[in-house]
Amino acid sequence: MEQIKDTQPTRSTKRNQERFGKTISLIATLLIVLVVLSILFFVLSRGLRTFTQHDVSVLDFFAGTEWRPGETDDAGNALVGALPMIVGSFVVTLLSALLATPVSIGAAVFMTEVSPKAGKKILQPAIELLVGIPSVVYGFIGLTVVVPFVRQLVGGTGFGMLAGTLVLFVMILPTTTSMAVDALNAVPRHYREASFAMGGTRWQTIYRVVLRAAMPGLLTAIVFGMARAFGEALAVQMVIGNAPVLPDSFTTPASTLTSILTMNMGNTVFGTLENDVLWSLASILLVMSLVFNIVTRWIGKKGAIKG
Known part of the structure; x- marks a missing residue:
């Protein structure tokens, strides 16, 4: 009886601690959800004011090529066409991803399959260094x-x-490379051993077995790199030229959603059309971030199902 009495307070204390831990976890989770929903509501509500309060046509906003907030055309329509910035954001994102993908996968293959020791001693520290460099440093190097x-x-x-x-290519390279290395390392060792047992060479094993098994992780790395490139602001602003017009070539000044936001957000009055259209651009960035996250989760689920 005395032993039972001695253990009851201990069990009760552990139960209270467990309940306290669950409560703290629930509060933290609800707080995170509340913050995310608040950000979504604030940005989207401000962005929609362009169409609900200032009567800007959705078609004129997404398909228009004239970006001169505060001015109107002969028909009285505001010149707030966001197509040049949308095109600029997607073009630099896709091009940087196309450049970074083969380099990242090649570096990851070298670090995991060809020379793991040299990869850990040389490439891994270099990649970690690139990840820690601030955006403004990348922009300054790009500028000079x-x-x-x-x-x-x-x-x-x-x-x-x-x-x-070119600047975004260097910026997203360490992110995509690190994630590609993790994806290749996650491929079970017996996949490689089975390929060697069937007479496959090292390169046949890498190409036909390892890369195919790691494809969901590699695609996730590419999407993460594109997400960072799409949302990068300062470094791009310093080298792209910040001209809100549709570029006629890759070498003429252009602009992105982020570059226009960073240039003009501090120079507008809250509640005016000039300010609300910037929130509309921010809404596009927010929606694209959600799209990238959804694509990443979809790729992960497909990989889990196949695995």
């Missing part, structure tokens, strides 16, 4: 190195989507 290089290579001012693509 990439822009003059593009100017000498193809002429013009050097500012444009080509310079922005």
